[in-house]
Amino acid sequence: xxxxxxVAVHSLLYxxxxxxxxxxxxxxxxxxxxxxxxxxxxxxxxxxxxYIRGIVGKxxxxxxxxxLIDINVGELYDLTIPPxxxxxxxxxxxxxxxxxxxxxxxxxxxxxxxxxxxxxxGYRAFYHQFTMADLKQDIEHHGYFxxxxxxPFG
Amino acid sequence: xxxxxxVAVHSLLYxxxxxxxxxxxxxxxxxxxxxxxxxxxxxxxxxxxxYIRGIVGKxxxxxxxxxLIDINVGELYDLTIPPxxxxxxxxxxxxxxxxxxxxxxxxxxxxxxxxxxxxxxGYRAFYHQFTMADLKQDIEHHGYFxxxxxxPFG
Numbered sequence: 001x002x003x004x005x006x007v008a009v010h011s012l013l014y015x016x017x018x019x020x021x022x023x024x025x026x027x028x029x030x031x032x033x034x035x036x037x038x039x040x041x042x043x044x045x046x047x048x049x050x051y052i053r054g055i056v057g058k059x060x061x062x063x064x065x066x067x068l069i070d071i072n073v074g075e076l077y078d079l080t081i082p083p084x085x086x087x088x089x090x091x092x093x094x095x096x097x098x099x100x101x102x103x104x105x106x107x108x109x110x111x112x113x114x115x116x117x118x119x120x121x122g123y124r125a126f127y128h129q130f131t132m133a134d135l136k137q138d139i140e141h142h143g144y145f146x147x148x149x150x151x152p153f154g
Numbered sequence: 155x156x157x158x159x160x161v162a163v164h165s166l167l168y169x170x171x172x173x174x175x176x177x178x179x180x181x182x183x184x185x186x187x188x189x190x191x192x193x194x195x196x197x198x199x200x201x202x203x204x205y206i207r208g209i210v211g212k213x214x215x216x217x218x219x220x221x222l223i224d225i226n227v228g229e230l231y232d233l234t235i236p237p238x239x240x241x242x243x244x245x246x247x248x249x250x251x252x253x254x255x256x257x258x259x260x261x262x263x264x265x266x267x268x269x270x271x272x273x274x275x276g277y278r279a280f281y282h283q284f285t286m287a288d289l290k291q292d293i294e295h296h297g298y299f300x301x302x303x304x305x306p307f308g
Contacts, residue, residue: 118303139257
């Protein structure tokens with residue numbers, strides 16, 4: 001879900017701002033006014049992939065485990081919003097069609113799946129242009145993304 | 155919804171295959187094994203935008219009103235799946251935030267909205283590369299899209 005990506009981005013920026021202090025998932029949930037269970041699930045994914053490190057215990061919490069410039073926004077997008085495994089529910093046609101218009105019916109799912117897959121690859125390539133340091137730049141100086149984003153197919 | 159786009163594509167290809175014969179919405183619904191109300195709604199949009207023309211009456215039905223090569227796939231995508239008006243429900247933060255991490259909270263919604271908007275513009279630009287004649291090519295000779303799609307940001 002797209003909100004997962006936003007929460008991951010927000011968490012990493014918050015941890016960076018507070019470092020080297022340890023930040024609890026509760027503090028992040030309060031700061032984002034978001035469901036603590038959702039935050040914990042996302043932190044767990046970020047922890048497993050070594051974006052953040054966690055210290056257990058009474059005064060425990062999380063810290064960044066990479067520099068923002070070493071975190072690719074596209075990788076974070078792919079991690080929190082995995083590519084669709086199948087587009088079957090978004091396409092028409094049936095591979096076993098017979099009769100009227102059956103060549104369209106037999107082939108349209110494969111054609112639309114290719115089209116959607118190529119479009120999604122391009123979509124994800126967009127995010128891979130940036131690191132979290134770029135994102136922080138845009139937070140601090142809004143308009144940065146609009147200025148540096150390359151035109152696709154330009 | 156993405157399925158609307160697929161149904162529009164399928165309908166136009168089917169009408170093209172049957173021309174100059176008139177095709178009823180019921181025939182299209184049967185061919186696609188899809189909800190007739192949904193088909194009629196999409197045909198109505200295509201009719202209003204002069205992609206197809208309709209003849210009323212007992213033996214009435216629809217016909218293509220443009221050649222496939224004059225129908226841009228991206229325009230059809232934008233028509234059936236309009237761009238998001240707001241990304242607010244996909245972002246964190248609040249513009250009126252005060253206290254801890256408030257600069258992130260105040261600014262992240264605008265930054266993520268820019269990021270999502272630019273990504274979506276690139277996504278749509280992908281579809282605008284093609285006409286319905288390209289799509290028909292891929293139906294007939296599968297792999298055509300994969301061969302001609304340009305790499306974004308390349």
